[in-house]
Amino acid sequence: xSEHKQxxxxxxxxxxxxxxxxVLTVLTVTITSVHLGAFNTAAAMLIASxxxxxxxxxxxxxxxxxxxxxxxxxxxxxxxxxxxxxxFFDYLYR
Amino acid sequence: xxxxxxxxxxxxxxxxxxxxxxxRAWILSTDHKRIALLYMYSQIFFFLAGLVMGLFMKLxxxxxxPQLMEAQTYNALFTVHGLTMIFLFIIPGLAAxxxxxxxxxxxxxxxxxxxxxxxxxxxxxxxxxxxxLIGVFSGDGPPDxxxxxxxxxxxxxxxxxxxxxxxxxVLGFSSILTGLNFIVTIHQMRAPGMGFFRMPLFIWSxxxxxxxxxxATPVVGITFLMVVADRMLDIGFFDPAKGGDPVLxxxxxxxxxxxxxxxMILPAMGAITEIITTFSHRTVFGYKAIAMSSLAIAFVGxxxxxxxxxxxxxxxxxxxxxxxxxFLVAIPSAIKVFNWTATMYKGSISLEPPFWWAMAxxxxxxxxxLTGLVLGxxxxxxxxxxxxxVVAHFHYIVFGGAGIAFFAALHYWYPKMFxxxxxxxxxxxxxxxxxxxxxxxxxxxxxLGYMGMPRRYYDYLPQFxxxxxxxxxxxxxxxxxxxxxxxxxxxxxxxxxxxMDDPWGGRTLEWKIQSPPSLxxxxxxxxxxxxxxxxxxx
Numbered sequence: 232x233s234e235h236k237q238x239x240x241x242x243x244x245x246x247x248x249x250x251x252x253x254v255l256t257v258l259t260v261t262i263t264s265v266h267l268g269a270f271n272t273a274a275a276m277l278i279a280s281x282x283x284x285x286x287x288x289x290x291x292x293x294x295x296x297x298x299x300x301x302x303x304x305x306x307x308x309x310x311x312x313x314x315x316x317x318x319f320f321d322y323l324y325r
Numbered sequence: 326x327x328x329x330x331x332x333x334x335x336x337x338x339x340x341x342x343x344x345x346x347x348x349r350a351w352i353l354s355t356d357h358k359r360i361a362l363l364y365m366y367s368q369i370f371f372f373l374a375g376l377v378m379g380l381f382m383k384l385x386x387x388x389x390x391p392q393l394m395e396a397q398t399y400n401a402l403f404t405v406h407g408l409t410m411i412f413l414f415i416i417p418g419l420a421a422x423x424x425x426x427x428x429x430x431x432x433x434x435x436x437x438x439x440x441x442x443x444x445x446x447x448x449x450x451x452x453x454x455x456x457x458l459i460g461v462f463s464g465d466g467p468p469d470x471x472x473x474x475x476x477x478x479x480x481x482x483x484x485x486x487x488x489x490x491x492x493x494x495v496l497g498f499s500s501i502l503t504g505l506n507f508i509v510t511i512h513q514m515r516a517p518g519m520g521f522f523r524m525p526l527f528i529w530s531x532x533x534x535x536x537x538x539x540x541a542t543p544v545v546g547i548t549f550l551m552v553v554a555d556r557m558l559d560i561g562f563f564d565p566a567k568g569g570d571p572v573l574x575x576x577x578x579x580x581x582x583x584x585x586x587x588x589m590i591l592p593a594m595g596a597i598t599e600i601i602t603t604f605s606h607r608t609v610f611g612y613k614a615i616a617m618s619s620l621a622i623a624f625v626g627x628x629x630x631x632x633x634x635x636x637x638x639x640x641x642x643x644x645x646x647x648x649x650x651x652f653l654v655a656i657p658s659a660i661k662v663f664n665w666t667a668t669m670y671k672g673s674i675s676l677e678p679p680f681w682w683a684m685a686x687x688x689x690x691x692x693x694x695l696t697g698l699v700l701g702x703x704x705x706x707x708x709x710x711x712x713x714x715v716v717a718h719f720h721y722i723v724f725g726g727a728g729i730a731f732f733a734a735l736h737y738w739y740p741k742m743f744x745x746x747x748x749x750x751x752x753x754x755x756x757x758x759x760x761x762x763x764x765x766x767x768x769x770x771x772x773l774g775y776m777g778m779p780r781r782y783y784d785y786l787p788q789f790x791x792x793x794x795x796x797x798x799x800x801x802x803x804x805x806x807x808x809x810x811x812x813x814x815x816x817x818x819x820x821x822x823x824x825m826d827d828p829w830g831g832r833t834l835e836w837k838i839q840s841p842p843s844l845x846x847x848x849x850x851x852x853x854x855x856x857x858x859x860x861x862x863x
Contacts, residue, residue: 250354255851309542310624310627311540313627313628314580314627314628317628317631317643317647317650319579320629320640320642320643320646321405321572321576321639321640321642321643322640323640324640324641324642324643325638325639325640325643
């Protein structure tokens with residue numbers, strides 16, 4: 232196995248990530264008071280996905296890793312997205 | 326391929342004495358082959374336990390009216406039979422035993438990527454089994470929900486559901502870690518020259534399976550914890566009285582449990598591909614099509630769970646979408662069957678026991694597959710839903726498919742694993758008996774279901790008596806055949822070792838090393854220069 236370069240994140244980027252996660256958490260709570268019907272769930276899941284993506288990319292260094300891993304994670308998330316969308320074929324049309 | 330030699334023989338993994346001796350040399354060994362055997366012995370033990378429960382159920386159904394037990398005992402029996410057979414035998418299935426044994430050898434490696442994690446997975450497997458067992462024999466009695474733990478009944482019943490659900494949760498972790506280990510092993514540890522498209526097709530099927538294990542199992546893990554939370558903390562995820570939704574339970578359960586069917590059947594298909602190619606003495610027909618069909622089954626298998634829920638109160642749109650997607654799975658499955666047939670065409674077929682087992686698999690699996698289309702279509706499913714038809718279909722796929730492939734793989738790789746040969750005549754006769762017993766047991770259930778006999782009842786109307794009697798007789802024939810199969814293999818194990826490096830004329834890497842393999846499989850890592858099934862590569 233070839234050694235690949237270790238990426239060291241700066242304090243600035245870590246703090247920016249932390250702040251964006253806090254802002255998005257506040258947004259998740261706030262949006263529950265806005266009446267969007269079925270889209271409330273969609274909005275909550277969208278925000279959660281953005282948060283997960285930030286954690287994956289920066290805290291877990293996916294952004295600086297090999298392309299194959301980014302491809303794998305994207306594929307996995309796409310499968311989960313499709314699974315959730317299909318589930319909503321039941322809830323939205325019931 | 327180069328770099329292998331069987332002239333100089335190393336001590337085999339069975340004889341090797343490391344730091345520990347006796348039982349500790351097994352339960353503390355991180356050798357993938359010993360772990361594979363630990364899985365295999367545990368699985369066969371659980372299979373026999375499940376078989377005994379099944380025999381008692383069939384005995385109860387021999388005639389209308391109570392015969393041996395009351396309704397509650399029968400409910401507990403089919404639940405524990407299902408839990409044992411599904412979670413302790415067929416989900417670990419061929420992957421945990423033959424996958425563990427063969428992956429490193431077939432890709433030219435000395436072990437899996439994480440040997441300690443591999444052993445830990447087996448510990449979790451046993452721990453999960455023990456928790457389920459405690460649940461069966463303690464508290465308010467064994468669960469009576471069926472292996473599916475459907476809410477809201479699983480939230481209301483007074484039986485010991487929490488421990489069984491938690492046991493299944495722990496087993497899930499074993500499955501996830503095994504899947505992770507296999508993915509990393511296949512990506513990182515292939516021998517020089519072995520590109521992805523030079524891997525044997527058994528490895529491709531295990532690769533697809535490992536992804537399902539890794540991605541689908543966490544969903545059911547969380548779902549089981551939600552059931553525990555509902556029962557212990559009264560949260561109400563699945564309780565309509567508290568704003569919850571019982572259909573949500575079914576969605577979450579089947580999002581895992583349908584792909585789980587492919588966890589069972591994909592490695593089975595991989596093993597059958599190896600057997601047919603070896604005994605046809607031909608290059609496999611449509612290598613890439615078979616490899617890709619494994620991934621296609623794994624992928625499409627994620628999207629079809631709703632066909633278990635056509636009568637659950639799901640929306641009309643969802644039912645149509647799931648029905649359409651279900652029919653798509655038939656395409657990659659058919660690709661495999663057609664390619665197996667094409668591989669045999671004009672082949673120089675040797676009629677050895679593993680080949681007969683593979684033929685039995687195809688015949689039975691085809692019946693299971695075609696009756697699956699009846700269940701995948703909304704209109705016909707409504708007629709036979711929750712009837713004995715479903716029980717028959719399920720057993721044709723899971724036992725007739727994955728279970729028979731397990732024994733096919735055992736007969737195929739037995740000489741490699743133990744360096745000995747079983748009595749082939751006995752093996753063939755036992756298979757014939759098993760084939761007759763299997764069909765006598767399960768075929769009548771299709772008719773019973775079509776006639777309207779519901780499943781999971783310990784009693785039935787008099788018009789179902791004759792077919793039920795026939796089915797019970799079938800269970801005796803099948804059980805006798807299974808005992809003969811196992812005794813034949815056990816007797817062979819006591820026999821004297823023979824020169825068994827390649828008794829079938831196999832062409833993949835495992836047939837180029839000594840039998841039983843040495844601790845590190847290869848004296849030096851081989852260099853792969855050919856496609857996996859090329860006749861010239863021998």
